[in-house]
Amino acid sequence: xxxxxRVSGLTKSFVVHAHGDLxxxxxxxxxLAVSPGECLALVGPSGAGKSTLLRAxxxxxxxxxxxxxxxxDDRWTELVGAEPRTVLDVxxxxxxxxxxxxxAIPRVAxxxxxxxPLLRRGVEAEDARRRAEFLLGMLGIPPRLxxxxxxxxxxxxxxxxxxxxxxxxxxPILLLDEPTASLDVANRxxxxxxxxxxxxxxxxxxGIFHDPGxxxxxxxRVHEVLPPVTxxxxxxxxxxxxxxxxxxxxx
Amino acid sequence: MSGELGxxxxxxxxxRNVTKRFAGRVACRDVSFDLWPGEVLGIVGESGSGKxxxxxxxxxxxxxxxxxxAYATASTGTVDVHRLxxxxxxxxARTEWGFxxxxxREGLRMGVxxxxxxxERLMAVGARHYGxxxxxxxxxxxxxxxxxDRxxxxxxxxxxxxxxxxxIARNLVSGPRLVFMDEPTGGLDVSVQARIxxxxxxxxxxLHLSAVLVTHDxxxxxxxTHRLMVMQGGAVVEEGLTDQVLDDPQHAYTQMLVASILxx
Amino acid sequence: xxxxxxPDTTIAEGAYNYAYLDEQTKRMIRRAILKAVAVxxxxxPFGGREMPLPYGWGTGGIQVTAAIIGRDDTLKVIDQGADDxxxxxxxxxxxxxxxxxxxxxxxxxxxxxxxxxxxPETPLKEGQILVFQVPIPEPLRxxxxxxxxxxxxxxxxxxxxxxxxxxxxxxxxxxxxxxxNYPVMVNGRYIMxxxxxxxxxxxxxxxxxxLQLYGAGREKRIYAVPPxxxxxxxxxxxxxxxxxxxxxxxxxxxxKESFLDEMIVDDAGKRLFVCSDxxxxxxxx
Numbered sequence: 001x002x003x004x005x006r007v008s009g010l011t012k013s014f015v016v017h018a019h020g021d022l023x024x025x026x027x028x029x030x031x032l033a034v035s036p037g038e039c040l041a042l043v044g045p046s047g048a049g050k051s052t053l054l055r056a057x058x059x060x061x062x063x064x065x066x067x068x069x070x071x072x073d074d075r076w077t078e079l080v081g082a083e084p085r086t087v088l089d090v091x092x093x094x095x096x097x098x099x100x101x102x103x104a105i106p107r108v109a110x111x112x113x114x115x116x117p118l119l120r121r122g123v124e125a126e127d128a129r130r131r132a133e134f135l136l137g138m139l140g141i142p143p144r145l146x147x148x149x150x151x152x153x154x155x156x157x158x159x160x161x162x163x164x165x166x167x168x169x170x171x172p173i174l175l176l177d178e179p180t181a182s183l184d185v186a187n188r189x190x191x192x193x194x195x196x197x198x199x200x201x202x203x204x205x206x207g208i209f210h211d212p213g214x215x216x217x218x219x220x221r222v223h224e225v226l227p228p229v230t231x232x233x234x235x236x237x238x239x240x241x242x243x244x245x246x247x248x249x250x251x
Numbered sequence: 252m253s254g255e256l257g258x259x260x261x262x263x264x265x266x267r268n269v270t271k272r273f274a275g276r277v278a279c280r281d282v283s284f285d286l287w288p289g290e291v292l293g294i295v296g297e298s299g300s301g302k303x304x305x306x307x308x309x310x311x312x313x314x315x316x317x318x319x320x321a322y323a324t325a326s327t328g329t330v331d332v333h334r335l336x337x338x339x340x341x342x343x344a345r346t347e348w349g350f351x352x353x354x355x356r357e358g359l360r361m362g363v364x365x366x367x368x369x370x371e372r373l374m375a376v377g378a379r380h381y382g383x384x385x386x387x388x389x390x391x392x393x394x395x396x397x398x399x400d401r402x403x404x405x406x407x408x409x410x411x412x413x414x415x416x417x418x419i420a421r422n423l424v425s426g427p428r429l430v431f432m433d434e435p436t437g438g439l440d441v442s443v444q445a446r447i448x449x450x451x452x453x454x455x456x457x458l459h460l461s462a463v464l465v466t467h468d469x470x471x472x473x474x475x476t477h478r479l480m481v482m483q484g485g486a487v488v489e490e491g492l493t494d495q496v497l498d499d500p501q502h503a504y505t506q507m508l509v510a511s512i513l514x515x
Numbered sequence: 516x517x518x519x520x521x522p523d524t525t526i527a528e529g530a531y532n533y534a535y536l537d538e539q540t541k542r543m544i545r546r547a548i549l550k551a552v553a554v555x556x557x558x559x560p561f562g563g564r565e566m567p568l569p570y571g572w573g574t575g576g577i578q579v580t581a582a583i584i585g586r587d588d589t590l591k592v593i594d595q596g597a598d599d600x601x602x603x604x605x606x607x608x609x610x611x612x613x614x615x616x617x618x619x620x621x622x623x624x625x626x627x628x629x630x631x632x633x634x635p636e637t638p639l640k641e642g643q644i645l646v647f648q649v650p651i652p653e654p655l656r657x658x659x660x661x662x663x664x665x666x667x668x669x670x671x672x673x674x675x676x677x678x679x680x681x682x683x684x685x686x687x688x689x690x691x692x693x694x695x696n697y698p699v700m701v702n703g704r705y706i707m708x709x710x711x712x713x714x715x716x717x718x719x720x721x722x723x724x725x726l727q728l729y730g731a732g733r734e735k736r737i738y739a740v741p742p743x744x745x746x747x748x749x750x751x752x753x754x755x756x757x758x759x760x761x762x763x764x765x766x767x768x769x770x771k772e773s774f775l776d777e778m779i780v781d782d783a784g785k786r787l788f789v790c791s792d793x794x795x796x797x798x799x800x
Contacts, residue, residue, distance in 0.1 A: 015501070016506070017503030018510070055499075060492075060498055060499065061495065062487050062495055062499050072485070083493060084477065084478045085287050085478075087494070088477055103473075105452070106448065107446060108449060119456075121458065337667070337671065338671045341671055343669075343675065345675075351763065360679070363680070363682075364683060364686050364687075365682045366682070367682045370682055371675050371678075371679050372675070374675075374678035374679060375673065375676075375678075379678070379750075379752050379753060380753050381685055381751040381752075381753050381754050382753050385682075385686075405686070
């Protein structure tokens with residue numbers, strides 16, 4: 001089957017201007033291709049740049065060079081160097097992202113937060129709400145929490161709200177960054193089941209799964225991400241950049 | 252017509268090399284961008300970076316020294332905002348555009364009721380049925396979460412947050428396609444801010460509004476905007492998708508701005 | 516109108532130029548009047564002169580009258596509808612002396628009628644000129660204090676704010692409470708203050724066969740409504756413009772159609788209604 005996501009020559013480094021324009025290479029010449037029905041697990045040592053790669057695929061991090069192409073409307077859409085609206089369109093229609101952390105919005109109830117991507121696609125409010133409640137229920141969020149803003153939820157609850165929000169739309173491509181990181185066993189199994197359903201329904205999935213059990217349950221292939229070869233000067237900070245989404249702050 | 256104005260086909264608003272000086276000092280320099288329908292563009296930077304000057308140039312409130320601003324009108328094609336007659340520009344400003352000031356007192360008529368404030372744009376374009384105007388005003392009051400029994404009260408008796416919501420209603424009642432916002436939550440308590448941000452977010456989405464939002468608050472920018480332009484000393488130093496600019500800032504100034512946010 | 520082909524050099528009572536103002540000033544005012552007639556409802560600035568009476572006593576109206584009056588004219592002056600108030604009598608005598616014109620209290624006989632706060636009840640006819648004394652010529656002034664902005668609003672026909680004030684009136688009082696100086700739209704273009712006449716008189720301005728000239732002395736503005744020009748009182752579809760009605764009739768002439776003044780006639784508070792227009796009332800008795 002033809003891939004839905006093709007990456008080649010992807011290179012990314014962080015340049016920290018506060019540290020004398022220190023360049024921290026993270027990704028170098030990454031290539032991969034993922035087809036519908038596949039779930040590619042990114043593996044590698046901590047700090048190798050798995051999370052950076054995933055975020056670069058989503059357009060959240062800006063690639064320095066290379067190509068990230070996404071199959072949309074029966075043609076390839078290039079994301080590296082694309083206009084913001086092109087990336088937004090791909091995110092809107094084709095590519096979903098589950099991060100480890102929920103970005104709660106003040107005053108917005110969990111159920112509305114989850115339903116939002118459907119509403120944005122023009123689904124009737126009532127339908128969207130029903131679907132959101134169904135997913136929240138499946139992920140073990142008790143109904144008494146549905147109407148509350150998730151800012152005060154526990155880490156695991158927030159993460160499940162996040163997963164529900166990302167899975168409520170049948171994105172053809174899903175990027176998962178540790179989707180089960182802070183979940184207990186029962187909830188983890190629920191999420192695993194949802195991911196498998198999506199995969200078997202033909203979604204193209206790329207994910208980071210820290211838990212080997214989860215990885216074995218969902219992944220069809222693994223892709224090893226290796227730390228880039230770095231100068232001795234940069235190496236102590238390189239791992240930090242790989243692990244943290246933010247540029248290291250001046251100490 | 253769009254070609255001769257140098258705008259990009261399909262863009263709602265196209266700025267090209269907009270430059271404005273005040274007394275020899277550059278307030279904004281060579282700013283170019285396209286705003287697409289449904290897009291919310293944030294302009295961020297510290298005070299004095301030229302954000303508000305740029306916004307006023309875009310909205311036709313001040314004339315740039317150089318450059319052009321093209322706007323695709325709903326029915327009469329693309330126009331050069333600064334070459335329009337004042338009559339056309341003001342008509343645009345009260346029909347197809349909205350402008351939300353930081354200080355609601357500048358955007359409201361403090362001496363007349365909330366209903367009259369909301370109804371003004373309708374009356375300005377010829378609405379002459381008191382009952383209908385009042386009904387629409389009451390509907391909008393509810394949409395910005397103000398009690399219906401405040402319809403005949405003057406904004407002078409409103410809290411800061413209510414005034415700001417009233418200003419939003421007053422602007423949106425005419426169904427504008429493009430809204431300019433200058434620090435819409437500036438100077439308000441955090442809890443009041445949250446309510447307005449939530450309201451704006453919902454309205455922008457439901458009404459499929461395009462907007463240009465000036466703010467120094469990166470949290471506001473992240474919540475409301477799709478795209479960011481970072482300004483420093485009157486020039487755009489970085490632009491891109493909002494989450495990309497905030498999570499992977501490229502320019503030294505942006506990195507400094509992002510690093511300066513206090514974690515909660 | 517006077518014969519303007521030869522400057523009138525007659526000096527009334529040997530001290531003043533004809534009709535008090537010098538010829539240059541009258542010409543300047545006539546130019547302003549011509550412009551005002553050409554652009555109905557538009558306020559034309561003019562170089563107003565100091566007059567021998569204080570602002571607020573009709574300096575604007577007197578300058579307009581002085582610029583248009585000639586020996587063949589017959590002048591009537593009314594103040595609140597009455598020909599016999601101090602102000603009306605003074606102005607009539609003033610022009611009788613400096614312009615040597617005949618004066619009258621009869622509306623039908625007058626060629627020029629200078630008025631403060633009323634339009635005569637007797638319908639005006641072609642050839643007559645009604646000169647209004649105007650205290651505040653700008654109808655938008657109470658809503659927008661900046662002159663630059665009100666001028667722009669007129670220039671661009673941006674009249675939403677005027678309608679806002681009417682909306683506000685209904686919101687507060689349940690109806691448009693403005694009872695005098697009620698704003699009008701002239702010829703579908705300019706909003707105009709009809710001067711502080713009761714709104715009862717507004718319909719008389721509409722398509723009147725007489726020429727209406729408005730003079731504001733303090734603010735140095737002249738505006739005009741040429742004969743047969745549409746003058747519409749602003750309103751809402753569901754709150755249409757209406758004039759006052761009285762259940763009483765005039766205690767002197769029995770009129771049910773004229774504008775009535777209420778008078779308290781004794782210490783017990785006994786009230787009487789009489790016509791505000793004295794000439795009309797006397798003519799019916």
